[in-house]
Amino acid sequence: MAKKIVNDLQLKGKTVLVRADFNVPLDNGEITNDNRIQQALPTIQHIIKEDGKVVLFSHLGKVKSEDDKAELSLRPVANRLSELLSTDVIFVDATRGEELEEAIQSMNEGEVLLVQNTRYEDIDGKKESKNDPELGQYWASLGDVFVNDAFGTAHRNHASNVGISTHLETAAGFLMEKEMKFIGGVVDNPERPFVAILGGAKVSDKIGVIENLLTKADKVLIGGGMAYTFLKAQGKEIGQSLLEEDKLDLAKDLLERAEGKIVLPVDGKVTKEFSNDGEIKEVSIDEIPSDLQALDIGSKTVELFAKELEGAKTVVWNGPMGVFEMENFAQGTIGVCKAIASLQDATTIIGGGDSAAAAMELGFADEFSHISTGGGASLEYLEGIELPGIKAISNK
Structure with missing residues (x-):
């Protein structure tokens, strides 16, 4: 059965939750290879062009303790994404709560917001990695539709991909579409x-x-x-x-x-x-x-x-x-x-x-x-x- 792709969705005025793969290599807080960010751009740019509001989720590394948080913040990704998109990317240093909710509610059409590292939720019981139902439902409540463009985590049953999908209409981003076409094509035909x-x-x-x-x-x-x-x-x-x-x-x-x-x-x-x-x-x-x-x-x-x-x-x-x-x-x-x-x-x-x-x-x-x-x-x-x-x- 063919899957929905992001360009099958009506996006104007909608808050579009996007699972991207920004798990980039860092050296003292500096990104050493931005290929994964570059690969996510076509999907993000399409949503902007269609006057959607882009809310991005991604993990970065494995967050096992409070000490890991500072080293594995997505702030450097937000900065690089701002440069690549030539627009200010709103960065929210939280994975849930009032600050995040208000920031999303205040967004205008065509704006981009990046949520803090989803693995921050793993410190207290691996809620992200074990697809905690409450967490998936909460994240889904922040948007109108969901676009999964993170093939790198497609083999994982996590709250930020499968959990959100359970509650919202879900489409593949353009990168995910490419992976399904090429890798899937090898397997199928x-x-x-x-x-x-x-x-x-x-x-x-x-x-x-x-x-x-x-x-x-x-x-x-x-x-x-x-x-x-x-x-x-x-x-x-x-x-x-x-x-x-x-x-x-x-x-x-x-x-x-x-x-x-x-x-x-x-x-x-x-x-x-x-x-x-x-x-x-x-x-x-x-x-x-x-x-x-x-x-x-x-x-x-x-x-x-x-x-x-x-x-x-x-x-x-x-x-x-x-x-x-x-x-x-x-x-x-x-x-x-x-x-x-x-x-x-x-x-x-x-x-x-x-x-x-x-x-x-x-x-x-x-x-x-x-x-x-x-x-x-x-x-x-x-x-x-x-x-x-x-x-x-x-x-x-």
Whole structure:
């Protein structure tokens, strides 16, 4: 069933509650990356243009004590949002009460207000994170309609997304719509050939994703630390490389069920210490010395993966190919990133997390069809799980 989108709603004169994802990185109160704020702008600007009153909710970090409050205030977000919108954003340093209610009641059409960090409500019994019914109902009472544009928390059953949705007509914002179109499209109806690339450290983090994508994708390319559990399951000697011993039987089972769909590395960069400074060798997967560990895929694997990507019409990538934070073990991730970015006439999607960070750091962000703003949400969506935040959006 198709979901309502923000442009399906009549907004003029209405107080529009918007759940955004302003969970931005901070350093001494300074925002170090405003991408999530930038991604929220189209929805906010649309509501302003339609003469709605925009009341924004977001969490920031985890607030466990009174000491966390000062460090995790959304005031820096309000300041940055004011700059980006070229208008004063009203900031209310409260999550409930008379000050908040009066500020909202005093708003004019086209004005924007940001409520303090929703996680402030978690200090006293995790009311936000546990979707306290009274809190969701209270927040809903502050507005006329609700727009959920926070895909990054769509896998969470919180008061500020699902709780508010219970009481108000709810639509997806434009960012949420993009995520449903691209990530949801991969799960529901990918254009073929469809190639998935999975990396990261652990098989256990991505069991559900691998199992689901094996039923959807034509090929599943596996790199990163998780690849070595699969290689060990094939009987390879992997030296000191990352291994999840308790997942070996699962890896064997997945390889059997894959019937050739899973493609594993053929070489790797090995070293003695988990460090950027040690001696590095590039060796065949069949020749990893017993005292060394692989921290990146090798050049032949990059070539193999690029070959597997040729002609693909849909590509989804989640997880780096090695320890890309260390310059000497970033080449595999860079190589795969370049190979995907160079594809013509393909829908190319990064499923959030470290691979999204890598693409942005490497300057390839504009070369992809879509870079998801959700880490955990993207993974669960790729598993085929119905996300609470999306389920709660009203159907058309």
